[in-house]
Amino acid sequence: MNTLPQQLLFDLPLRHARLQQAMANANADALLVTLNNNLIYTTGTVIRGWFYLPLNGTPLIFYRRPLDLPQRLPGFTTIQISRPDQITAALQDHNHPLPSRLLLEGDELPASEWFQFARIFTTTELLNGSTPIRLARAVKTPYELTLLRESCRRHAAVVATFPSLYRPGMSDLDLSIAMENASRQAGSLGLMRAFGGRMEIFMGSVLCGDNADTPAPYDFALGGAGLNPTIPIGPNNTPLRSGTTIMADVSGNFTGYISDCSRTYAIGSIPDHVREAHQLSIAICHAVAQAGTPGTNCESLYNLAIDLATQAGLAQHFMGYSQQVKFIGHGLGIEINELPVIAARFTMTLEENMTIALEPKFVFPGIGAVGIENTYVVTPDGMEKLTICDESLITLTP
């Protein structure tokens, strides 16, 4: 195994500084990271171990595996231990005081591990650090942006090939499998990470016709019935019939950073008002992106989208028909559902270098979903689109 990329090694201290700022805001003097998503953020890779960050100074990386971690992370303090109860002694060996207020990943760390840390850090107050960590991660560092831009570029390139994968007679599942395969061949790592143990996603979902209006028990914009009650989301073997639409929402993970890009295809002829709704989705993306400058309230962007949908008389089709979700976009990066959320009553303000997917979609009974989804980065001039490929409603021949 080789040293991790130089750019990553130079970037990690910027991430640690962001976390230290979040720690200061939470009045904490240390952070202990256990879970893969945050280990990737703090060390650049998945390790079997724990990442410890004091409020001031540099981190200590406790590890069991990989054994060559010191060579992979030159310049960082790596300490081999086999059990978490060795952490306190190791801190003292390295002249670190035991923390007074320690942030743990409370919204994801299993309760039994929290209680184990409570037995280890007997004089320490344990605090839920999940939201501080998520807020720190919402604003991307330069190398994170490099990785997300690269994922978006490669993602858009493969999405541009999706229409060529269509064959008459296919089902939504057939087309989904072809799109997954094209994504893997183009370098998608396949695995899509999500925050929160209840979110489950394979590579994405391809929803045709009324399956786009089937609610799922997950927090995705659109659901789909799925193939099996144990994974009730996504394609359900709907034949691709003339007069319906295909919403292809296959996520990209080409660099460890996840990009979102949905496109819609019409099979044969669909009504003009449905085509107009697709154009409105493009217009909403454009308007929200233009308005999305640093300092803008997320809720106001949501309301802007709702207003545009309402003015067009399409409010009841917006973000679902039989069941509507109350968001039109979400942060993304190491996970597909990061902060912020562009949602009703979500009052966080945008900051430069936040990365956000916008997905204003419309659902029409008997026809399907239309609209697009793109990934953006917040710049001083608004949101810059990173997933650049044809957004029009491409017609496929039945």
Add this chain to the structure above:
Amino acid sequence: MNTLPQQLLFDLPLRHARLQQAMANANADALLVTLNNNLIYTTGTVIRGWFYLPLNGTPLIFYRRPLDLPQRLPGFTTIQISRPDQITAALQDHNHPLPSRLLLEGDELPASEWFQFARIFTTTELLNGSTPIRLARAVKTPYELTLLRESCRRHAAVVATFPSLYRPGMSDLDLSIAMENASRQAGSLGLMRAFGGRMEIFMGSVLCGDNADTPAPYDFALGGAGLNPTIPIGPNNTPLRSGTTIMADVSGNFTGYISDCSRTYAIGSIPDHVREAHQLSIAICHAVAQAGTPGTNCESLYNLAIDLATQAGLAQHFMGYSQQVKFIGHGLGIEINELPVIAARFTMTLEENMTIALEPKFVFPGIGAVGIENTYVVTPDGMEKLTICDESLITLTP
């Protein structure tokens, strides 16, 4: 959405009875299930909600979504609520006393949700129910076996086609993508669930040559470097070269129940002693399966495998070379890593209808891994093999 299958509806009470036995052993008077893996076990599907089981009597299913859950689960008590703090009032409405000792999924439930339940169940002692639940789930019910048998049958059928996917000039990744695609086309649901937040798996791993000896930070038998530091497991773009082996370990999930089946291919000519190790893997599977009757200690099966490897002078190649793992098999079902584990110092005894994957594998530097993996069910006569397809070391032409 339709009613869940009749067989499932008749099977669920058997699962609830198994859980109630585990609750009695743990001296608990109720169980509250929150997470998808256990919701699938207890309700047959993923819901947004909570499953409540008293020690005696029938369960209450609290749900937010799907809205048609009552129609999907006829005969079960379903109660629509929107927040977990409504559970206690709903219990009282349905004439259930508040529990004294309540099992929660402590090894997986996020700490913040545990603390939320502690605020809701103020007079109740909360206990970690993860191990009792996993023990209950280790022995499969009749319909669970039907689903796992079906997954194994379909899985073995697609594995039988794997040699035909090979083309000279491919990399391990190319072949892996082809195998994933064949699996999806044959009906694999794609998503593979694992117990514990740190385990991550896409569809499986195809390891060629020395990549089979690269340790990963996950608890899989063999690792592989992977393509990216954010997912350090699996193929790493190794060219498929003559004189090396390919270990294809692509998991199957055709029914919500996960099956494991690995096969090995030699590219061109490989040394006789490596071929003999492959035959020994088959022999170890056979010996362990024959010895694996109800009442057998898991550790004794592990020792049997170790003894056979040692007698053949292959101990240092067994279950890894540069880093060896201390297990040769594992339970599986809704998740890929269930109980029991066939491991050193794991003293649980087998019971009828446990389902177990055996994967005695050997690693040779410069050549790769050899051996097989099959999925079995424990019967009174030993372990019955469910993944039936050619086990020999098939030679591919470079």
